[in-house]
Amino acid sequence: MALIAVASGKGAPGVTTASVVLAAVWARPVLLAECDPAGGDLVYRFPAAGGGRLDPGRGLLSLAVAARRGLRPDQVWEHTQALRGGLAVLTGVSTAEQGAGLDPLWGPVGAVLAQLPQGDVIADCGRIGVDAPPYDLLAHAAAIVLLTRDDLGEVVRLRERVPALAAALDRRDRVSSTIGVVVVAGHKRFHAALAEVGEALGHGRGPLSVAGGLAYDPRAARQLRGEWGGRLDRSLLVRTARDVAGHLAGPLPALSMPLSGAARGPVTQPGRGRHAGRPRVPAAAPGGEG
Secondary structure, three states, X not given: OOEEEEEEOOOOOOHHHHHHHHHHHOOOOEEEEEXXXXXXXXXXXXXXXXXXXXXXOOOHHHHHXXXXXXXXXXXXXHHOEEEOXXXXXXXXXXXXXXXXXXXXXXXXHHHHHHOOOOOEEEEEEEEOOOOOOOHHHHOOOOEEEEEEEOOHHHHHHHHHHHHHHHHHHHOOOOOOOOEEEEEEEOHHHHHHHHHHHHHHOOOOOOXXXXXXXXXXXXXXXXXXXXXXXXXXXXXXXXXXXXHHHHHHHOOOOOOOOOOOHHHOOOOOOOOOOOOOOOOOOOOOOOOOOO
């Protein structure tokens, strides 16, 4: 059980897409949590398991209300929903105003997500800015993944931003000592881009290291919003996501044994059942891909 926080700096691409595809190919039971204080959009993009709409009132907001009265990690499952395709999600706030209302609760929510039984949590944390209450959640992450394009200016800004991020987390007695960079790059110079970003970051000699890369593949990203098929499964986006997911999951602790009753979450152990080995990919929202 571990919390993996995915975020970006200024102008960086696709935190939500990256979070969804990593959760879809994650080799362990997983929950996708929308923890972007600026607001999430899963409820608008994807339908629920039964084909209807996700309930925007059931998710991070209801979990935060419960956290005011005290919350056990296994109770998180009571606030989750499943997308069509089987991916378990904790939907986020709809607006930045709602996110600001959660300021005192980001820490407690991060604590219970980090201790979720029988599953890891991949948290879409949006863009990181100045030291703010959402850092209380990041401090509980076993790993923090920062997305960047293969653009020198963007990489330098990220490199200069990270010491302040690390200092803010250290003040909160952070759990993680791992801050990794995932590079979003086109297929033509994918490996060269990873090497160049690694060189710009000092090849792990500083607080940052390259954890891998995700292919910039808009077509596959659009297909990710639809039914999973062989073409998407073979896409460079998904293949590179599997590499990143394997790198991130490797050092994580073993998951706890299943509990009984309400503590048991809606995540299916990979490798079991009729669809063994198939990714847990959401289907598109009715009426289009958006």
